[in-house]
Amino acid sequence: METGTDRVKRGLAEMLKGGVIMDVVNAEQAMIAEEAGAVAVMALERVPADIRSQGGVARMADPEKIQEIIDSVSIPVMGKVRIGHFVEAQVLQSLGVDYVDESEVLTPADEENHIDKWAFTTPFVCGARNLGEALRRIGEGAAMIRTKGEAGTGNVVEAVRHMRTMNREIRALTTMEEGELMTAAKSMGAPFDLVREVAASGRLPVVNFAAGGIATPADAALMMQLGCDGVFVGSGIFKSTDPAPRARAIVESVTFYDTPETIAKVSRGLGEAMVGIEMGTLEDSELLQTRGW
Amino acid sequence: MATVGVLALQGDVREHANAIQAAGGMWTPVRHPEDLDGIDALILPGGESTTIGRLAGIYGLIEPLRAAIADGLPTLGTCAGMIFLAAGMMQGEQVQLGVLDVIVERNAFGRQNESFEANLEVAGFDRPFRAVFIRAPWVVKVGGGVEVVATVDDHPVMVRQGNILASSFHPELTSDVRIHTMVLQAAESRDPRDGER
Numbered sequence: 001m002e003t004g005t006d007r008v009k010r011g012l013a014e015m016l017k018g019g020v021i022m023d024v025v026n027a028e029q030a031m032i033a034e035e036a037g038a039v040a041v042m043a044l045e046r047v048p049a050d051i052r053s054q055g056g057v058a059r060m061a062d063p064e065k066i067q068e069i070i071d072s073v074s075i076p077v078m079g080k081v082r083i084g085h086f087v088e089a090q091v092l093q094s095l096g097v098d099y100v101d102e103s104e105v106l107t108p109a110d111e112e113n114h115i116d117k118w119a120f121t122t123p124f125v126c127g128a129r130n131l132g133e134a135l136r137r138i139g140e141g142a143a144m145i146r147t148k149g150e151a152g153t154g155n156v157v158e159a160v161r162h163m164r165t166m167n168r169e170i171r172a173l174t175t176m177e178e179g180e181l182m183t184a185a186k187s188m189g190a191p192f193d194l195v196r197e198v199a200a201s202g203r204l205p206v207v208n209f210a211a212g213g214i215a216t217p218a219d220a221a222l223m224m225q226l227g228c229d230g231v232f233v234g235s236g237i238f239k240s241t242d243p244a245p246r247a248r249a250i251v252e253s254v255t256f257y258d259t260p261e262t263i264a265k266v267s268r269g270l271g272e273a274m275v276g277i278e279m280g281t282l283e284d285s286e287l288l289q290t291r292g293w
Numbered sequence: 294m295a296t297v298g299v300l301a302l303q304g305d306v307r308e309h310a311n312a313i314q315a316a317g318g319m320w321t322p323v324r325h326p327e328d329l330d331g332i333d334a335l336i337l338p339g340g341e342s343t344t345i346g347r348l349a350g351i352y353g354l355i356e357p358l359r360a361a362i363a364d365g366l367p368t369l370g371t372c373a374g375m376i377f378l379a380a381g382m383m384q385g386e387q388v389q390l391g392v393l394d395v396i397v398e399r400n401a402f403g404r405q406n407e408s409f410e411a412n413l414e415v416a417g418f419d420r421p422f423r424a425v426f427i428r429a430p431w432v433v434k435v436g437g438g439v440e441v442v443a444t445v446d447d448h449p450v451m452v453r454q455g456n457i458l459a460s461s462f463h464p465e466l467t468s469d470v471r472i473h474t475m476v477l478q479a480a481e482s483r484d485p486r487d488g489e490r
Contacts, residue, residue, distance in 0.1 A: 001409045008408045011427045011466050015339045015372070018303040037348060039303065039341040074385060074399060075341055076428065098405035098428070121406050255302050255348055256324070 009123035009143035012076065012098065013207035016040055016144075016230055020220070020251050021209070023047050023234040026065065027072035033237070036247035040076040040098070042232065043069040048105050048152030049235035049274065052286070058106040060088040066095055078125070083292045084110025086119075093122040099144070100124045102137075104291035105151045105234075114292060117141030127211065129162045129289055131169035132188030135198070136293075138206055139191040145204060147228070148289040149212015152235050154276035156219045158289060159212045163226045166208070173199040212289070215240070215273045217253030217266050224257035239274035246270050295480035298323040298332035300358075302348040304340020304373060308465035309473075316470040318477045326357040333480035334367040337374030339427070339463050342399070345373055346388030355390065362392045367479035368457045369472065375459035376430050383433055393457050394436025401431040401448070401461075413462070415443045415451060423469060424450070424462035431461050 002008075019039030024030045030041045045061040046054065060081050070077045076098035081088035083102055088109075092100050100122050102115050117124040118141035127148035128134035134145045147166070149159030169188070176184060176199060185195040197205055210223030211232035220231045231254055237247045249266040256262035284290070297313045299306050301322035310320045313336070323329060335358075337345075349355055362368050362378075370378040370393070378393040385399070402408070405428055412421035422443075432449035435441060443451035443460075450461040456479065464472040 001411045003407065003409045005410055007410055007425055007466060008405075008427060011425055011463060012405055012408065014305040014308060014466065015341070015427060017305060017307070017340075018301070019341060019344055034343060037344045039344050075343060076405065093406065096404045096406060123405065251344065252348070252351070 004121035006143070010206050012123060013125070013144035016076070016209075017207060018255060019230045020247075020254050021078065021230070021232045022237055022247060023232070024069060024238070027068045029238055029243075030069045030073045030077075032244050033247060034073045034075050036244055037251035038075060038247065039230070040078055041069065041073060042078045042080065042101065042234075043097070044080050047235040047238060048288070049154070049239050050152075051105060052152040052288075060085070060091065060106070063091065063095055066092070066097065070096060080106055081115070082106040083108040084113050084115060086115045089115055089120060089122075089124075093120055097122060102126050102142075104148060104288045108291050114140050117143075125209075127289070127292070128166070130165045130188070131173075131198070132190045133293070134166060134204060134208070135188070135190035135194040138194055138204075142206065144207050144209070146209040146211040146232055149210070149214070150279065150282075151212045151288050153213050153279070153282075154215040154236060154239070154274040155279060156213045156215070156222065157279060159210050159214065159223060160226065162212075162289075163210060163223060163228060166204075167227055170198055170202060170204070174202045214250075215276065217249045217263055220250045221253045221257040221263050224254055230254065235274055241271040246273075294319055295333040295477050296321055296331065297334045297336055297476060297480065298329060299336045299338060300345070300349075300354075300374075302340075302352075303344045304338040305463070305465060306338050308463075309336045309338050309371075312465045312470050312473040313477070315468070316473040316477050318473075318480070324352070326353055329357055329361050332366070333483065334369070334476050335361065336476065337368070337370040337377050338465070339372040339374065342373035342376040343387050345377055349377075350388045355388065359390055359392055362390065362457065365456050365483065367476055367483060369476045370457070370459040371463050371465060372427065372429055372461060375461060378457060378459050380436070393452070393454055393459055394439055395432045395449075395452060395459075396434040397430045398433050399430050400428050402426055402429050404428060411445070413443050413445070413450070417442070418471060422464070422471065423467050424460075424464070425466045426450075426462045429461040
């Protein structure tokens with residue numbers, strides 16, 4: 001019996017496809033998420049919108065809180081660690097968390113290096129804004145990728161930008177001849193063997209979810225139509241006025257993302273979505289997506 | 294050529310579709326009751342069984358699925374698909390079809406850190422099957438008409454009951470298509486009259 005193999009790590013992400021992963025800060029929210037049909041929950045101390053408004057250093061959640069969430073649901077539980085903070089990752093692995101998110105939403109612990117994710121049995125998901133960043137993370141051992149988007153804004157524009165960028169860069173690779181791939185790898189700063197793999201297959205070698213700013217069923221379906229495998233919803237659910245119906249509606253809109261009648265039906269009467277932030281009002285220093293490289 | 298319907302509410306639909314195509318069949322997604330018309334076999338994929346059960350309930354698929362499977366439609370369920378087919382669970386309650394006479398235990402091997410792959414002896418296969426277990430269930434109790442096809446440490450991880458085949462593991466995650474070939478063979482050898490529902 002072999003544990004922690006590539007197939008086992010990437011395989012769990014395959015099982016999450018077509019699903020919604022929801023940010024939760026306690027057992028009560030985790031149970032609401034599970035009941036609504038979430039495929040997994042992300043256990044954290046504060047949702048991104050609160051991290052953004054309250055400021056300060058954002059770290060891994062209290063292990064007691066993570067344990068409480070693990071004990072409350074039967075679906076997989078993910079947890080966030082700071083970029084480069086491999087000890088926080090060791091702690092989450094020891095708690096039995098099912099996926100570790102090395103996340104720009106928390107304050108980075110290392111401004112140069114990401115975690116060596118091959119050293120862990122627990123699989124990792126990492127954010128990316130473009131193909132080069134995604135392939136660097138996969139090269140470090142990430143078993144799942146998500147768009148960075150701009151977390152805690154309720155504004156989907158950055159997630160759309162990141163997904164479109166990745167799609168465009170993948171398409172471009174598939175049209176190149178073998179002799180052009182090394183230059184492509186050099187210019188995007190990505191491992192050559194992974195560049196060749198993507199050029200041949202026309203897709204990322206791991207599952208790719210949308211994250212960052214998804215607040216409505218239509219936002220979720222938009223990301224699915226752009227080719228994502230599933231979505232993370234952070235602040236969008238529990239920062240809205242009525243979380244449970246919104247959570248259910250987003251789950252249904254991800255399954256029926258190509259059926260506008262269903263999206264229309266599930267979007268009715270959901271109450272106020274979270275208050276959004278227009279990108280132009282954010283200073284560069286307030287952007288989370290530029291953390292990591 | 295046989296067409297296999299893959300329940301496409303959530304989960305690793307694409308891997309099953311690829312495996313069916315690699316085994317020489319065609320596939321079609323099943324999201325609504327009418328999608329069951331004209332298919333020769335059915336696959337319930339891996340995924341989150343709570344999510345799949347809930348969506349199947351809301352979108353009116355439970356009774357049509359039960360009827361089609363009871364009518365003899367060759368059916369394969371993997372991991373979450375096995376849980377969905379089963380008659381009950383050791384702990385908790387969720388939407389299940391109840392067409393496969395077994396009781397399952399969810400996440401029986403443990404959490405993701407205990408997920409594993411291993412070479413598995415499967416009854417009727419001349420060489421082991423590389424089996425990938427992800428937060429996998431196992432079978433706790435089997436009813437009279439159920440044949441155990443493979444076990445891990447004496448726990449049944451693959452069972453057959455008439456037209457239904459179910460595994461705790463994910464044959465769709467490897468390039469070995471022997472299990473998908475069994476589904477296609479069952480679809481092709483089915484009495485054509487059965488298909489005219």
